[in-house]
Amino acid sequence: MEGLVLIEVCANNRLAAHGLDELAERVPGATVLETDCINTCGLCQVHAFAYVNGKLVHDADPSRCMAKIEDEARAVLRWLTSGEDEKSAP
Secondary structure, X not given: OOOOEEEEEXXXXXXXXXXXXXXXXXOOOEEEEEEOOOOOOOHHHHOEEEEEOOEEEXXXXXXHHHHHHHHHXXXXXXXXXXXXXXXHXX
């Protein structure tokens, strides 16, 4: 199931030091991709954020943001394995 959920994070982001590798271990099926820049200019200066399968997830507090990212990744995995149609996608 590895790689069903892609979590994209900018290396300049405030999340870079908050255990992204551990997040991938806690959420089977998730892959964390850390890049130099994901062209969301300025957002990394204000909020911790990541894209979870293309959906922007953010919060001013990095710890809360990590929890939101994990929740979103788990929701995507539940949806992918449920067989529900696109209308119910998270």
